[in-house]
Amino acid sequence: NAGVTQTPKFQVLKTGQSMTLQCAQDMNHEYMSWYRQDPGMGLRLIHYSVGAGITDQGEVPNGYNVSRSTTEDFPLRLLSAAPSQTSVYFCASSASSGQESSYEQYFGPGTRLTVT
Amino acid sequence: AQSVTQLDSHVSVSEGTPVLLRCNYSSSYSPSLFWYVQHPNKGLQLLLKYTSAATLVKGINGFEAEFKKSETSFHLTKPSAHMSDAAEYFCVVSDLSATGGFKTIFGAGTRLFVKA
Numbered sequence: 001n002a003g004v005t006q007t008p009k010f011q012v013l014k015t016g017q018s019m020t021l022q023c024a025q026d027m028n029h030e031y032m033s034w035y036r037q038d039p040g041m042g043l044r045l046i047h048y049s050v051g052a053g054i055t056d057q058g059e060v061p062n063g064y065n066v067s068r069s070t071t072e073d074f075p076l077r078l079l080s081a082a083p084s085q086t087s088v089y090f091c092a093s094s095a096s097s098g099q100e101s102s103y104e105q106y107f108g109p110g111t112r113l114t115v116t
Numbered sequence: 117a118q119s120v121t122q123l124d125s126h127v128s129v130s131e132g133t134p135v136l137l138r139c140n141y142s143s144s145y146s147p148s149l150f151w152y153v154q155h156p157n158k159g160l161q162l163l164l165k166y167t168s169a170a171t172l173v174k175g176i177n178g179f180e181a182e183f184k185k186s187e188t189s190f191h192l193t194k195p196s197a198h199m200s201d202a203a204e205y206f207c208v209v210s211d212l213s214a215t216g217g218f219k220t221i222f223g224a225g226t227r228l229f230v231k232a
Contacts, residue, residue: 033220042225048219104162107159
């Protein structure tokens with residue numbers, strides 16, 4: 001198993017450009033999520049999905065869109081990039097999406113995004 | 117609503133001395149609690165998790181944590197620090213969300229420095 005994969009590893013955007021961060025997992029996990037990591041703030045949840053066709057907002061959803069058309073893929077779209085979106089982005093997946101919140105999340109290696 | 121507070125932004129210990137990283141949480145339901153470690157420029161690795169079984173949880177690399185419901189704490193400890201323990205540590209709470217599935221909230225992180 002490849003686990004959770006993310007592409008690209010690094011990206012530089014100009015303000016106003018759009019792009020999609022890709023995330024895929026091959027563990028048949030129902031639950032997937034996107035986080036951003038900024039110095040001194042830990043990881044903050046952007047959006048998450050409890051299964052194909054179902055998504056919901058996390059703590060910091062503004063400026064980001066997601067969709068979940070398949071179990072495997074959970075892309076994150078930046079519609080109009082801003083310097084405030086400069087961050088490291090992590091995708092994660094988990095086997096659980098229901099009552100049992102005890103399953104750990106598996107993290108991808110991250111995407112380092114810089115917006116100038 | 118969930119929240120996680122890591123009481124120290126950084127902790128410095130000497131090699132061979134005990135480690136204590138403090139974490140307090142709040143949750144509306146019965147949460148699952150985790151500690152993750154992140155080495156510089158690396159992804160996140162699960163150290164240990166609490167899932168309503170034993171209150172003293174043992175993890176990898178000699179770390180353990182004790183869940184104290186009365187104090188809403190989940191402090192991470194290790195009897196003897198090693199140089200390789202130098203990293204950032206995140207306390208994480210995962211709980212049911214109002215819309216189904218679960219939400220995960222990260223603490224801001226504690227950076228552990230280990231002196232020779």
